[in-house]
Amino acid sequence: MLDLIIVGGGPIGIACAIEAEKHQLSYVILEKGTIANSLYNYPLYMRFFSTAERLEIDKIPFITTAPKPGRQDALEYYQGITRQRQLNIRLYEEVLMIQKNGNEFSVTTSKTGYIAKQVIIATGFYDIPNLMNVEGENLPKVHHYYTEPYPYAQQKVVVVGSSNSSVDAALEIYRKGGDVTMIIRGSEIGNRVKYWVKPDIENRIAEGSIKAYFNSEITEITTSDVLFKTKSEIHQIENDFVLALTGYLPDFQFLKNAGIILEGEAEVPLHNPETMETNVKGLYLAGVVCGGRNTHLWFIENSRIHAKKIIEHITNP
Incomplete structure (x- = not known):
């Protein structure tokens, strides 16, 4: 024993x-x-x-x-x-x-x-993974883990969340030529994001290089689109990959x-x-x-x- x-x-x-x-x-x-x-x-x-x-x-x-x-x-x-x-x-x-x-x-x-x-x-x-529990989350295009940016070059990528992992993924994919949209449940980039990275993502969002929707959450994922809601309306955008880095x-x-x-x-x-x-x-x-x-x-x-x-x-x- x-x-x-x-x-x-x-x-x-x-x-x-x-x-x-x-x-x-x-x-x-x-x-x-x-x-x-x-x-x-x-x-x-x-x-x-x-x-x-x-x-x-x-x-x-x-x-x-x-x-x-x-x-x-x-x-x-x-x-x-x-x-x-x-x-x-x-x-x-x-x-x-x-x-x-x-x-x-x-x-x-x-x-x-x-x-x-x-x-x-x-x-x-x-x-x-902490699942979103939305229709389409089990599609092959949806990933709950992120390794590196190269598979997402020249692709329309939705990154869910504003944690360190989400922010790192968004920045890396953007810099490899990906078209990045962030869907963020809160009203701003998370306070726990690394202090040397936070200004970078905020500046990329401000200049429009990375699109970000705050106070938003995904409602459905299809093979070609992502549907999400903000406080006032439903949006639908073209999409190739979803990185659901929700913890x-x-x-x-x-x-x-x-x-x-x-x-x-x-x-x-x-x-x-x-x-x-x-x-x-x-x-x-x-x-x-x-x-x-x-x-x-x-x-x-x-x-x-x-x-x-x-x-x-x-x-x-």
């Missing part, structure tokens, strides 16, 4: 494994993709809001020449830690179910099963199946913020999954501390 199973091999899962090793706990990280799988699926040219030192794990230097590290820098860093520390991680092994049996947990994966005294869920929230959600059903109570409209998993233990004794949460639908609350920078809290509670209950 293992002391600990860590579900998720991202930065916070890695941090939990390092803390477990410090306290000589037997553990395994179970990751359904590659190391730092969510980061791997980020846009190719994405840059973090934070500087490198705020993304560091266990004071291991994150060395980069760029003022703001990018996706590839982060993958090199977190995968490098895993190699250098020889962390016990099983890749491409998805956790299907967590069951509490007395004082131990049975964890079933896509490959085998494990028994452990405690479990940490550090799965993030990048796997399930992502934790796997709530997975959490509920493990016995975790979800609270309120935001479906925040019930947990003690001092220990990160859920209502299921011995089952902990770490990282962005703690926020439920409030996915803006937790980042690598402010959730690294979860690892220490959890391991301290396990070793000093």
